[in-house]
Amino acid sequence: MYYYNIEGNPTDYRPTSHTTPTRYRDRARYDRDTVHRILDEALICHLGYLGDGRPVVLPTTHARLGETLYVHGSTGSGPMLAAKPAGLPVCVTTTLVDGLVLARSAMHHSLNYRSVVVMGTARLVDDPAEKRRAFDALLDHVRPGRAADCRPPNARELAATAVFALDLVEVSAKVRDGGVADDPEDTALPHWAGVVPLRLAAEPPVPAPDLDPATPLPSYLT
Amino acid sequence: MYYYNIEGNPTDYRPTSHTTPTRYRDRARYDRDTVHRILDEALICHLGYLGDGRPVVLPTTHARLGETLYVHGSTGSGPMLAAKPAGLPVCVTTTLVDGLVLARSAMHHSLNYRSVVVMGTARLVDDPAEKRRAFDALLDHVRPGRAADCRPPNARELAATAVFALDLVEVSAKVRDGGVADDPEDTALPHWAGVVPLRLAAEPPVPAPDLDPATPLPSYLT
Numbered sequence: 001m002y003y004y005n006i007e008g009n010p011t012d013y014r015p016t017s018h019t020t021p022t023r024y025r026d027r028a029r030y031d032r033d034t035v036h037r038i039l040d041e042a043l044i045c046h047l048g049y050l051g052d053g054r055p056v057v058l059p060t061t062h063a064r065l066g067e068t069l070y071v072h073g074s075t076g077s078g079p080m081l082a083a084k085p086a087g088l089p090v091c092v093t094t095t096l097v098d099g100l101v102l103a104r105s106a107m108h109h110s111l112n113y114r115s116v117v118v119m120g121t122a123r124l125v126d127d128p129a130e131k132r133r134a135f136d137a138l139l140d141h142v143r144p145g146r147a148a149d150c151r152p153p154n155a156r157e158l159a160a161t162a163v164f165a166l167d168l169v170e171v172s173a174k175v176r177d178g179g180v181a182d183d184p185e186d187t188a189l190p191h192w193a194g195v196v197p198l199r200l201a202a203e204p205p206v207p208a209p210d211l212d213p214a215t216p217l218p219s220y221l222t
Numbered sequence: 223m224y225y226y227n228i229e230g231n232p233t234d235y236r237p238t239s240h241t242t243p244t245r246y247r248d249r250a251r252y253d254r255d256t257v258h259r260i261l262d263e264a265l266i267c268h269l270g271y272l273g274d275g276r277p278v279v280l281p282t283t284h285a286r287l288g289e290t291l292y293v294h295g296s297t298g299s300g301p302m303l304a305a306k307p308a309g310l311p312v313c314v315t316t317t318l319v320d321g322l323v324l325a326r327s328a329m330h331h332s333l334n335y336r337s338v339v340v341m342g343t344a345r346l347v348d349d350p351a352e353k354r355r356a357f358d359a360l361l362d363h364v365r366p367g368r369a370a371d372c373r374p375p376n377a378r379e380l381a382a383t384a385v386f387a388l389d390l391v392e393v394s395a396k397v398r399d400g401g402v403a404d405d406p407e408d409t410a411l412p413h414w415a416g417v418v419p420l421r422l423a424a425e426p427p428v429p430a431p432d433l434d435p436a437t438p439l440p441s442y443l444t
Contacts, residue, residue, distance in 0.1 A: 018273065043319055043420075044333065046268040048279035051240065055277055057270035059317040059337050095281040097265055097422070100364055102443075106372050107379040109361060111266065115281050139331060142322055150328050150413045157329040180430040191372045192437050194429040198265075200319070201423035207416040208402040210409055218414050221324075 018119050019172035029173040038116045038173055039064045042094040043142070043200070047071055047164075049090045062092065063137035064168075069118055070125070070134040073162030087121040092166060100196040103182045104189040110181075112195065116173045122164040128155075134163045145220040240341055241394035251395040260318060260338045260395055261286045265364070265422070267316040269293055269386075284314065285359035286390075291340055292347070292356040295384030309343040314388060322418040325404045326411040332403075334417065338395045344386040350377075356385045367442040 012030040013019075021028050029035070045062045048055060061072045071092060099112035125131045135158065136147035153161070180193045205221050207213075234252040235241075243250050251257070267284045270277060283294045293314060321334035347353045357380070358369035375383070402415045409415075427443050429435075 018276070018278070043322075044317060044335070046270075046279050046315055046317070048268075048270040048277040048313070050272070050277055054240070054311055054341065055270040055272055055313045056240070056341075057268050057279055057313040057315040057339065059315060059335065061333065089276055091270070091277045091279040093268055093279040093281060095266060095268070100265075100424075102365075102368065102372075104373055105379075106357060106361055106369070106375045107383070109364070109368075109372070111283065113266070113281065117279065119276065119278075135328060139328055142331070143324075146324065146331075147328070150324075150331070151326055151408055151411055153328045157327075161329070179428075182430075186373055187432055189373055190434075190437065192427075192429070192440050192443070193433050194427050196427045196443065197425040199423055199425065201421055202322075203419040203421065205414075205416050205418045206401075207414070208404075211415050212412075215412065215414050221414070221418065 013168070013171040015172065016170050019117060019170055021172075021174060024174075024176075027174045027176055029175055030171070034114075034175065035116050035168070035171055035173045036064060038096060038114045039069065039094060040141070042096055042116075045071065045092050045094040047090060047092055049088055061138055061141070062094070063134070063141035065133065065137050067168045069166045069168055070137055071122065071164040071166060072138055073124075073164055087123045088164070090120065090122045090164070090166065092118045092122075096200075097198055098177065099198050101176075101180055102193055102196070103180045104186040104191045104193050105182055108180065108182050108186075110176060112177050112197075114173065114175050114177075116171065118166055118168060119170040120166050122166045125163040125165050128158060130165075131158055131161075131163055134165070135161070138163075143220040145218070149218055149220075235390070235393040237394065238392050241339060241392055243394075243396060246396075246398075249396045249398050251397055252393070256336075256397065257338055257390070257393055257395045258286060260336045261291065261316060262363070264316040264318055264338075267293065267314050270313040270315065271310055283360055283363070284316070285356070285363035287355065287359050289390045291388045291390055292359055293344065293386040293388060294360055295346075295386055309345045310386070312342065312344045312386070312388065314340045314344075318422075319420055320399065321420050323398075323402055324415055324418070325402045326408045326413045326415050327404055330402065330404050330408075332398060334399050334419075336395065336397050336399075338393065340388055340390060341392040342388050344388045347385040347387050350380060352387075353380055353383075353385055356387070357383070360385075365442040367440070371440055371442075
């Protein structure tokens with residue numbers, strides 16, 4: 001790993017050879033605000049690690065507390081076991097899809113998206129207090145306020161759940177937004193061109209069949 | 223890699239040690255119909271590979287033609303270069319998030335989701351005819367019919383775009399659906415419990431500013 005000698009905001013993440021895209025470098029972002037917003041908005045991430053020397057990518061959930069990313073380890077015991085005791089080399093990537101970009105030319109079709117890639121060595125969280133904070137963060141990540149509005153995990157449940165911590169050091173975001181970028185000679189072609197915005201929409205909450213009908217819908221769900 | 227000796231539909235994908243989850247095995251699916259539907263619905267996938275011996279996970283787009291998954295290689299030249307000539311060991315994972323599952327207990331919070339994991343050795347598509355078919359499939363994956371309604375790629379554009387092909391052999395799906403699964407002793411707790419359905423919603427298409435206003439909106443966008 002080496003650092004590029006670039007002029008940047010001193011509070012930005014420092015690009016490395018692994019977090020500098022080889023194409024579309026103008027889409028790369030290293031400022032903490034952009035990175036944090038994407039991590040905080042994305043409901044899930046994809047955790048990459050080596051299993052028997054092969055790349056494995058599993059979906060899971062995450063939450064950020066300051067400059068630490070917590071990753072839920074319920075996707076399997078494989079990465080959990082591999083993580084002891086030296087930590088687990090991982091790549092955690094999360095992507096928000098914001099729109100379809102339909103150009104006149106096949107070549108310039110694209111998606112609008114915002115993604116974050118975090119590389120590093122994840123450690124299993126052992127300390128019960130940190131694990132409890134991470135658990136709360138994972139719940140509040142889904143809907144802020146939920147951690148205080150459910151039965152907290154007991155000692156057995158905490159022990160049964162693996163949580164990884166990954167420091168936000170080798171981090172980059174990539175953002176593609178805006179409109180169609182057709183070549184000038186294509187703009188007169190008769191094909192429709194434009195953007196179809198996409199968003200993850202929440203439908204009305206469906207109460208559990210055995211929920212007491214007197215239970216009010218919490219404010220964080222309205 | 224070894225195969226589990228299970229009784230399954232002979233047309234199902236055969237589970238291997240890498241595609242058998244270590245937890246929640248009841249959520250695993252190996253039937254082609256489930257796998258195909260998820261791959262066909264998901265707009266993006268996450269491509270995992272080894273870069274300098276480390277796991278790297280990048281978002282990209284994909285399309286399925288029969289039992290071949292084509293993966294767009296515009297995310298960087300790293301995986302493209304690494305793929306020659308023996309192919310690139312990869313894990314391609316795609317995940318659809320269908321809902322938030324809010325239980326009374328912190329422990330039983332979950333997401334409803336459908337995911338597919340494909341492992342294997344990807345090959346770079348060299349044959350121009352196959353590459354053109356893959357290109358069309360990537361466009362029609364976004365909106366069926368689009369490939370025939372835009373300017374096709376010319377030879378230079380085809381050469382500038384890398385496409386991977388990955389046979390659907392070592393494949394599994396995972397599906398979590400349904401409702402809340404609280405422990406019986408928790409069901410009387412006063413917390414709201416239920417599911418918040420989620421879906422990727424398309425908003426009205428936004429024409430490019432320089433689009434001829436007489437251009438009709440194609441049927442695949444209405």
